[in-house]
Amino acid sequence: MVSEYRASPLLARVRTQRCQPSDESSLDAGARPANYCEVGGNPSVGKVQAFTHLLLEQLRPRSLAVVMNVVSNTRADLVARGVIAACLEAGREPASTISVFRVPGAWEAECEEILAHYGIAALDRSVGIDDAARRAVGALAA
Amino acid sequence: MSILIDGSSRVVVQGITGREAAGFTRECLDYGTRVVAGVTPGKGGAEVYGVPVFDAVADAVEATGADVALLSVPPTLALDAMLEAIEAGMPLLVVITERIPQRDVATALEAARRAGARVVGPNSLGVITPGAAKIGSIGGPAADVARAYQPGTIGIASRSGGMTTELASLLTHAGIGQSTCVRVGGDPLIGTTLLDAYRLF
Numbered sequence: 001m002v003s004e005y006r007a008s009p010l011l012a013r014v015r016t017q018r019c020q021p022s023d024e025s026s027l028d029a030g031a032r033p034a035n036y037c038e039v040g041g042n043p044s045v046g047k048v049q050a051f052t053h054l055l056l057e058q059l060r061p062r063s064l065a066v067v068m069n070v071v072s073n074t075r076a077d078l079v080a081r082g083v084i085a086a087c088l089e090a091g092r093e094p095a096s097t098i099s100v101f102r103v104p105g106a107w108e109a110e111c112e113e114i115l116a117h118y119g120i121a122a123l124d125r126s127v128g129i130d131d132a133a134r135r136a137v138g139a140l141a142a
Numbered sequence: 143m144s145i146l147i148d149g150s151s152r153v154v155v156q157g158i159t160g161r162e163a164a165g166f167t168r169e170c171l172d173y174g175t176r177v178v179a180g181v182t183p184g185k186g187g188a189e190v191y192g193v194p195v196f197d198a199v200a201d202a203v204e205a206t207g208a209d210v211a212l213l214s215v216p217p218t219l220a221l222d223a224m225l226e227a228i229e230a231g232m233p234l235l236v237v238i239t240e241r242i243p244q245r246d247v248a249t250a251l252e253a254a255r256r257a258g259a260r261v262v263g264p265n266s267l268g269v270i271t272p273g274a275a276k277i278g279s280i281g282g283p284a285a286d287v288a289r290a291y292q293p294g295t296i297g298i299a300s301r302s303g304g305m306t307t308e309l310a311s312l313l314t315h316a317g318i319g320q321s322t323c324v325r326v327g328g329d330p331l332i333g334t335t336l337l338d339a340y341r342l343f
Contacts, residue, residue, distance in 0.1 A: 041240070041267075041303065042162065042279075069308035070290055072267055073162075073279040105290070105307060106282025125289070125311050 025067075025133035031140065034059055041073040048082025049089070056090040056097075063099035065136030070125055071105035079103050080114045080122075095119040099139035102132040144322045145297070145342040146234060146262065147210060149274040154179040154199060154208035154232075156223045157215035158190045162238075165279070166214070166268070167191055172284035175275040178206040199230040212268075212277050214238040220264065221246035228257045235333070237263030238278050247331045254333060261333025267303030267325040272310075280325060281307055294319015299339035301328045 037051055055061065066083055068074070080101070087094040095118055103111060104125035112122045123132055153170070157163045158180025168191050170177050177193050179202035186197035196202040199211065211227035213220065213235060220242040227235050228250075235254065242264050254261045262269060268278015273293035280303065281287030290311040296318055300306040306325045313320060324339050326332055334342075 069302075069304035070311045072282045072303055072307045073166075074304075075282075104311070106279075106286050108286060125315070128312075129308075 025130045028130060029133040029137040031133075031137045034061060039074070043074060043078065043082070045078050045082045045085065048079050049085040052083050052086035053089055056086060056092065063136070063139060064097055065100040065132070065139075066098060066103060067100060067129060067132045067136070068103045069105075069129065071103060073106070074103075075107040076103040076105055076111035077107040077114055080111045084114065084118055100132050100136040102127055102129070143297075143343065144271040144274065145339075146260075146269050146322060146324065147271050147275050147277055149174070149271075150176070151210050151275055151277070152176050152178045152206065152208045153210045153212050153277055154181060154202045154206070155190075155193070156181045156199065156211060156213045156227065157219075157239075158182055158193065158195060159185050159188065160214060160216075162279070163214035164190050166238075167193060169279060169281075169283050169287075170276055173276045173281075173287055175277060178202075179208050199226045199232070203230050203232070209233060210277065211235045212238065213263075214278075217241045217243065221250050224250035224261070225253055228253050228259050231257075233259055235259060235261045235263075236266055236269060236277055237261060237327070237333070238266055238268065239263075240265040240329070242329075244329075244331055247329070251331065251333055262324060263327040263329075263332060263334075265327040265329045265332075267306065269322065269324050270320075271322045272320050278325075280323070281310075290314060291323065292319040293321075295321055297321045297340075297343040298323040299326055299336050299343075300324075301326055301336065 084094045087097045102123040115122045159182040180190050180193050180195040181199050181202050183197050185195050188195040211232040215223045220239045268280035270276035270280050272291040290307050292314045303325045
C-alpha cells in the first residue's frame with residue numbers, strides 16, 4: 001500500500017494507477033512526492049481511510065494533495081469520504097489538511113457535495129493534473 | 143471508425159450478480175448498451191436490473207443471441223468462465239477481472255486463439271464507442287461518461303483505465319470526439335495488445 005517515503009515529506013498524496021503522472025507533475029512543480037500509493041480500482045471508504053490515516057500518522061505531512069486522473073471505476077465520493085474520515089480520525093481539520101482535491105469522474109457531483117460540507121472546494125477536470133500539482137506546491141509555500 | 147462494439151452489440155455479463163458487475167451492468171444499460179443476458183451458475187431465473195440471468199453462457203446465447211461476453215468473475219473462476227464463453231462460440235470476450243493466475247490466462251488465451259475468439263483484457267476496464275455503447279465500468283455512471291467521452295474520429299487504446307478516461311476527457315474538452323476507446327489491460331499477458339488495438343482501427 002504505502003511503498004516508500006522520504007524522510008522529509010513535502011507532498012503526500014494518493015492516486016490509483018501504476019503509471020505515475022502526478023509524481024512527474026509534482027516534480028515538475030518543484031516538489032518531491034513524499035510517497036506513492038497504489039490504491040487499486042474501486043477502493044472502499046475503509047481502504048482509503050486506512051491508508052490515509054497511515055500517511056497522516058507516519059509521515060505527519062503538513063497537507064494532503066489528493067490528485068487522481070479522471071476516474072471510472074473508482075468512485076470519487078468514496079475517496080472523499082475516506083480521506084475526510086481519516087483526517088477526523090487523526091484529529092485534523094479536513095479543510096486545513098487537504099490542500100488540493102482533484103478527483104474528477106465517476107460520482108463527482110456527490111464528491112463535490114461531501115467536500116463542500118467540510119469547506120473544501122473540489123477541483124474539476126478543467127484543472128489539469130500539472131496545474132493541480134502546482135497548486136499543491138503553492139499551498140505549501142503559503 | 144469504431145471497433146469491437148457498436149450499438150448493435152448484444153452483451154452477456156458473466157458474473158452479473160456480483161457487486162461490481164451488477165453496478166456496471168446498470169451503468170451500461172443507462173448508457174444504452176444492449177445488455178441482453180447475465181450468467182451466474184446456480185442463479186438462473188433471477189434478474190439484475192431487468193436483465194435475465196442464466197446458469198450457462200450457452201443457454202444465454204441460445205435465448206438472447208448475445209455476441210459479446212463481458213466477464214467479471216472471481217479470479218480463480220476466470221479460466222472456467224473464459225473457456226465456457228469460448229466454447230459457446232462468443233467472438234469477443236472482454237475480461238474485467240484482475241489478479242487471474244497467469245497460467246490460467248495463458249491457457250485461456252491459447253484456447254481463444256484456436257477458436258478464433260478475440261479477448262480484450264484481463265484487467266481491462268472495458269470498451270466504449272461513445273454515443274453508441276459502453277461495456278464495463280469505463281467512464282463510470284452514464285452522466286459522468288458523457289462528460290468525458292463524445293462521439294468522433296479519434297481512437298484511444300491504453301493500458302491504464304484512468305488515463306483512458308483522462309485522455310478522452312482532455313480530447314472532449316478540446317472539442318475532439320472519439321471513435322472507440324479500449325482499455326487493453328495492464329497485465330503482462332493480455333489478449334489484445336496496444337499494437338493489436340491500433341491495427342483494428
